Amino acid sequence: MELPDQMLLLEPLHCTADEIMQQGARNPTAVQRYLDCLSRGWLGQALIERYTYGESPDTPQGLLQTNGIIDGKFVEWLKPVKDEIKDDLREILEGGYEDMIAVERDICKKAMEGTDDPGKELLSELVEMIDKGLQSMPKILVTITSNGQETASPIELKWSYGLEDAITRLSTKVLEKDIVGMDIKKSGRDFHILYQVDDAAEDSVILALVEEMREWR
Numbered sequence: 001m002e003l004p005d006q007m008l009l010l011e012p013l014h015c016t017a018d019e020i021m022q023q024g025a026r027n028p029t030a031v032q033r034y035l036d037c038l039s040r041g042w043l044g045q046a047l048i049e050r051y052t053y054g055e056s057p058d059t060p061q062g063l064l065q066t067n068g069i070i071d072g073k074f075v076e077w078l079k080p081v082k083d084e085i086k087d088d089l090r091e092i093l094e095g096g097y098e099d100m101i102a103v104e105r106d107i108c109k110k111a112m113e114g115t116d117d118p119g120k121e122l123l124s125e126l127v128e129m130i131d132k133g134l135q136s137m138p139k140i141l142v143t144i145t146s147n148g149q150e151t152a153s154p155i156e157l158k159w160s161y162g163l164e165d166a167i168t169r170l171s172t173k174v175l176e177k178d179i180v181g182m183d184i185k186k187s188g189r190d191f192h193i194l195y196q197v198d199d200a201a202e203d204s205v206i207l208a209l210v211e212e213m214r215e216w217r
Contacts, residue, residue, distance in 0.1 A: 001041040001043075001107075001110070001111060003038070003107065004103070004107075007104055007107070008092050008097060008100055008101060008104060009047060009085065009088060009089060009092070009104065009126075010043065010046060010047055010050060010104075011050075013038075017031050017032055017035060020034075020035075020053070024054065025053045025054060026053065026054060026055060026056055026057070027052060027053045027054075027055060027056065027057045028053075029057065030049050030052040030053035030055075030057075031049075031053045033045075033049045033052075033053075034046055034049035034050050034052075034053055037049055037117075037119075040117075041111055041115065041117070042111075042115065042117035042118065042119060043107070043108060043111040043117065043119070043123060044108075044111070044112075044117045044118070044119020044120050044121070044122045044123040045117055045118045045119035046119070047085055047119060047122065047123075047126075048062075048081055048082070048085075048119050048122065051064060051081045051084055051085060052064070052081060059078070060078065062080060062081055062082075063078040063079065063080060063081065064078070064079055064081055064084055065077075065078060065079075066078075066079045066084070082122055082125075085122070085126070086125070086126070086129065089126060089129055089130070089133075090129070090133075093129070093130070093133035093134075093137065094138075094163075095163050095164065098134065098137055098158075099158075101130055101133070101134070102130075102134060104130070105127055105130040105131070105134075108123045108126055108127050108130075109127050111123060112124060112127070136189070137189075138163055138189040138190055138191065139156055139157075139189075139190040139191070140156070140157040140163075140166055140167075140170070140190070140191045140192075140193065141154040141155065141156055141157070141190065141191070141192045141193065142154065142155045142157060142170070142192075142193045142194075142195065142213045143155075143192065143193070143194050143195070144195045144197060144206065144209055144210060144213070145194065145195070145196050145197065146196075146197040146198075146199060146201065146206055147199050151197070151206050151210060152210050154192070155210070155213045155214055157213060157216050158216060163191075167184070167191065170182075170193055171184075173195070177198075178197055178198050178201045178205050178209075179195050179196070179197060179198070179209075180196050180197070180198050181194075181195070181196035182194065182195055182196070183196075195209070197209065
């Protein structure tokens with residue numbers, strides 16, 4: 001199966017075993033299993049091996065070592081690899097990346113067809129999580145005002161590279177001379193961006209901004 005240059009969960013791609021070890025992997029056997037799974041198109045098991053090879057070879061199979069602060073104390077424990085993968089996917093879904101994760105969903109769905117991938121059940125669970133997550137992703141709505149009036153109905157943005165990146169890029173637009181004010185409001189998971197355009201701005205400037213937002217990625 002041909003894979004893209006980059007995936008949010010399954011990385012690194014297109015690397016040798018030596019390159020992966022140089023990037024900090026600790027279990028060379030799991031690295032080789034990871035590469036073997038990729039070559040067979042077993043994306044589910046490849047994901048499991050991807051998370052496994054960062055652990056010591058002494059770590060029990062299917063688990064990884066993690067830690068945190070509980071009741072003010074530093075605690076270490078073993079966590080199922082599949083749970084960690086799902087937790088990471090939840091963070092990705094909360095952070096946006098709508099276009100990228102939708103592509104990965106389709107790749108995982110295709111990889112489940114006619115395969116004996118030992119991780120097929122995991123892939124199925126991840127696809128289901130993505131389907132639900134895409135339905136509840138945060139929305140970004142932009143309203144443009146001039147002379148105290150809305151110039152168009154609120155525009156729902158299309159954005160591909162994460163919520164934080166989108167908000168940062170939108171915030172820099174206040175540096176443009178025709179935008180004299182900006183307000184960001186959060187309602188639940190959604191964001192509403194209000195741009196105030198210079199009252200003296202020509203209609204063509206406002207229309208260009210509206211069109212830019214409608215085509216925004």
